[in-house]
Amino acid sequence: MLKYTFDWSIVTSGKYFEWLVSGMKITLELSAVGIIGAFVLGLLIAVMKMSHFRPLRWIASAYLEFFRNTPLLIQIFFWYFGSYKVLPTVVNDWLNSTNFEFAAAAIALTIYTSAFIAEDIRSGILSIPREQMEAARSAGFSYLRSMQYIILPQAVRITVPPLVNQFLNLAKNSSLAMTIGVMELTYQARQVESYTFKGFEAFTAATVVYLVLSVSITAFMDQYNKRVLNPHRA
Amino acid sequence: MGLALVGTFGTAALAAAPADTLAEAKKKGVLVAGVKDSLPPFGYVDEKSREIVGYDIDFVKAIARKLNVKLELKPVTSASRMPQLTEGNIDIIAATMTKNPERAKQIGFSHTYFATGQKFITNKGKVKSLKDLEGKKIGTAKGSTSEQNVKTAIPTATVLAFDDYPQAFLALQQGKVAAVTTDEAILAGILAKAPNKAKFEIPPVQISNEPYGLGMRKDDAKFIAFVDKTILEMEKSGEAKKIFEKWFGKGTDFQLKRTFKITADK
Numbered sequence: 354m355l356k357y358t359f360d361w362s363i364v365t366s367g368k369y370f371e372w373l374v375s376g377m378k379i380t381l382e383l384s385a386v387g388i389i390g391a392f393v394l395g396l397l398i399a400v401m402k403m404s405h406f407r408p409l410r411w412i413a414s415a416y417l418e419f420f421r422n423t424p425l426l427i428q429i430f431f432w433y434f435g436s437y438k439v440l441p442t443v444v445n446d447w448l449n450s451t452n453f454e455f456a457a458a459a460i461a462l463t464i465y466t467s468a469f470i471a472e473d474i475r476s477g478i479l480s481i482p483r484e485q486m487e488a489a490r491s492a493g494f495s496y497l498r499s500m501q502y503i504i505l506p507q508a509v510r511i512t513v514p515p516l517v518n519q520f521l522n523l524a525k526n527s528s529l530a531m532t533i534g535v536m537e538l539t540y541q542a543r544q545v546e547s548y549t550f551k552g553f554e555a556f557t558a559a560t561v562v563y564l565v566l567s568v569s570i571t572a573f574m575d576q577y578n579k580r581v582l583n584p585h586r587a
Numbered sequence: 588m589g590l591a592l593v594g595t596f597g598t599a600a601l602a603a604a605p606a607d608t609l610a611e612a613k614k615k616g617v618l619v620a621g622v623k624d625s626l627p628p629f630g631y632v633d634e635k636s637r638e639i640v641g642y643d644i645d646f647v648k649a650i651a652r653k654l655n656v657k658l659e660l661k662p663v664t665s666a667s668r669m670p671q672l673t674e675g676n677i678d679i680i681a682a683t684m685t686k687n688p689e690r691a692k693q694i695g696f697s698h699t700y701f702a703t704g705q706k707f708i709t710n711k712g713k714v715k716s717l718k719d720l721e722g723k724k725i726g727t728a729k730g731s732t733s734e735q736n737v738k739t740a741i742p743t744a745t746v747l748a749f750d751d752y753p754q755a756f757l758a759l760q761q762g763k764v765a766a767v768t769t770d771e772a773i774l775a776g777i778l779a780k781a782p783n784k785a786k787f788e789i790p791p792v793q794i795s796n797e798p799y800g801l802g803m804r805k806d807d808a809k810f811i812a813f814v815d816k817t818i819l820e821m822e823k824s825g826e827a828k829k830i831f832e833k834w835f836g837k838g839t840d841f842q843l844k845r846t847f848k849i850t851a852d853k
Contacts, residue, residue, distance in 0.1 A: 437761045449762045454747065534726070534747030534758075544748075547666055547730035550693045 360551055364558040369545045373555070376541030377562050383459055383527040383537060384566065388520050390463035395470025395519075400500065402475055413471070420468040426529055428465055433457035433533045458530035466523045470516060477512035478504055510582045517574045521567050538562055608678045608803065608810040609654075617657045620647040621677035624662035625753060627776040628834040628841065629683050642834040643681040646700055646801065646818065649826065650679070653817050664751065666730030669693060672802060679814070680802035683773060685732045695811045696800035700818050700827070702847035705736050705795040707766040708759060708774050711788045714766065720744055723765035726755035732797070733769040740794040752777055759787070770797045772835065772843065779840030798852075815851070822849035 363369045402413035420428070433454065437445055448456075481504050489499035531540035542559035546552035612618045622643050623630035630641040639660050651658035661677050668680045672694060686696045707714060707725075714720060722743045727733045729748040737746055747764055749755040755767045756777050767774070771789065778784050801818075803811050821827040827849050835843040 433763075434757060434761065445762060453763065532750055534749055540729075540748070543666065543729065544734075548689070548735065550669065550689070552670070 357553065359554065361554055363549055363551050364545070364554045369549065369555070372541045372545060373538065373558055373562075376536060376538040376559075379455070379536060380524070380527055380538040380562070381566070383455070383462065383530060383535070384520075384524040386459045387462040387466060387523045387527065388570075390459070391466035391470050391519070391523060392516070394463060394467035396474055396505075398467060398471035399474035399478065402471065403478060405496075417468050417471060420464055421472075425461065425465045425526055426532065429458055429461040429529055429533060432461045454530075454533050454535045457533060458527070458535050462523055462527060462530075465526075466519055469522075470519050473515040473519065474508065474512050476515075477508035477510075480511055481507050506582075510578070513574060513578045513582065517571055520570050520574070524566055524570060525563060606675075606804040606807040606810070608807050609813055610809075612654055612656050612678060615656075617659050618647070618651045618654060618679065619659045619661055619677045620644075620651075621661050621663035621668050621671055621680045621682055622647070623664075623682045624660075625751060626683060626773060627780060628839065629773070629776070630662075630681070642701065642830060643683065645830045645833070646821075647679060647681045649821055650814055650817050654813075664730070665728055668802070672804060678803070678810070682802075683770065683799055684802050685770070685797045686800040687732060690802075693805065695803045695805045695807060696853070697803070697811065697814045698818060698849055698852050699798040699800055699847065700849055701772070701799040701831075703770040703772040703797050703799070704793040705733055705768060705797055706771045706774055706789050706791075706793055707768045708756070708778060708787050708789055709766045710759075711786055714790045714792065717741055717792055717794070720766055724763065726758045726764035726767045727769055728752050728755060731769060732795075736795045737768050756781065768794075772841070775835075775841045775843065815853075818849050819851065 364373060398413050398416055401409045402417065404410055404413075436448075436457070440448070478500075485503055485507075486499055489503045490496070494502065527537060528539035530537050531543070534540075536544075538559050542552075542555040545555035549555070608618075622639060622641070624632055624639050626641075628641050629643045630639055632638070633640045639662070644660065647660075648658055661671070663671055663677065663680070663682050665682070665684075668677075668682050668684065669690070671677050672680055680694075683701075684690070686699065690696075707720070709720075717740060720741050724745045724747055725737055725741070726747050726749055727737065728751050731748075734746050734748055737744060747755075747758065749758065752767070752769065752773065755764070758764045759767045760781075760783070767777070771793070774789050778787060778789065781787065801814055803814065818827065821830075828845060831845045833839075835841045835845070
């Protein structure tokens with residue numbers, strides 16, 4: 354009964370294969386930039402949110418609530434189309450002459466994910482008994498140094514599993530970048546579909562790439578956790 | 588994206604029994620047409636009546652009337668219309684679809700019911716020939732033939748495919764792309780609705796001929812023959828010309844001349 358004939362050759366060689374590979378590269382770039390950016394920013398926001406200086410805490414709270422509670426798609430449109438209204442013409446002209454599509458998507462992904470990461474890191478920090486901070490402070494460490502040497506190394510260890518979740522989400526969320534014309538993997542899969550009508554093959558290929566990417570991130574973080582963060586337990 | 592996937596898998600699973608829309612529509616008393624809903628004057632929501640109206644809609648209306656059934660309109664996008672059809676969600680596509688050999692492998696086309704060519708909207712005075720667009724960013728909509736044509740005509744250009752034409756035009760207004768490209772009739776429609784249309788123009792640079800056809804399931808032979816016969820009759824009776832004049836002629840924002848006739852062109 355099935356009339357559909359599969360033609361896997363279109364996604365394993367030739368022009369359409371090249372499209373998918375170029376899409377994969379951009380997905381990898383977006384994911385890499387996003388993961389690094391979101392982690393650094395998330396760490397910063399988490400520390401701000403736990404600071405004893407109130408204004409810092411307020412800023413962090415506002416940031417968290419705003420970026421966690423608005424859809425990522427809207428944030429992407431905001432950075433790409435909305436920023437135009439706010440920025441001066443000179444800046445807009447410069448942005449438009451660059452690859453602003455990629456930049457806007459990367460900024461949106463980074464900021465959106467950093468809000469979730471901040472909360473994960475904060476819960477990791479809170480799980481370290483506060484006596485450790487008190488002990489560190491009475492041993493003469495400053496607040497930041499106590500964080501750096503005593504609290505964060507332990508907290509990050511606890512935070513790794515939820516962090517992996519956020520990294521995986523980010524890698525997959527990068528497909529939303531296609532709405533502003535970033536030619537990432539899902540975009541290219543859709544292009545292959547509309548040119549060849551072989552959507553089944555194109556999206557299967559894209560699925561496999563996302564799967565490999567996700568499994569690689571998980572495996573990497575797993576090894577990192579075992580070898581670097583917990584060398585004694587391994 | 589989720590929809591696209593469902594559509595794709597649906598195509599594989601559901602493309603079974605040969606279609607007979609003629610009998611089905613008569614039995615159910617309804618013909619389902621996939622149309623554009625944000626593309627004046629082909630298919631768009633009329634501000635007063637809140638209904639979808641346009642050139643494409645008048646054609647499927649005439650077909651439904653001939654069939655003596657009710658017409659149901661379903662909004663589709665350039666990317667979703669073909670899966671929707673093969674899946675059986677709609678019976679006929681009347682959504683500014685260019686007939687080309689690749690598509691004709693998958694679906695059946697009627698005779699050409701509208702003909703146009705691919706051009707550009709640009710900032711006024713910026714583009715005299717294709718040379719002026721070399722190395723520039725050019726916007727269009729996903730899943731359309733426009734994209735392929737512009738890549739062939741200007742290989743050095745970067746083509747940004749947006750979800751629909753209003754978004755592509757917004758990108759042009761913000762200077763994110765140097766031009767928006769698609770069929771002239773669509774461009775004229777976008778420009779007619781633009782708040783600051785004096786700033787833009789459609790330079791006389793054409794890169795392709797675009798014959799539009801109504802799309803039906805490939806194995807739906809009886810229905811295809813019926814539609815062909817109906818639109819040829821509409822040409823003969825002058826109804827087709829009247830529809831053109833109503834949406835594109837003098838007194839509209841487009842002021843296009845009818846340079847084609849519906850003929851048996853297959």
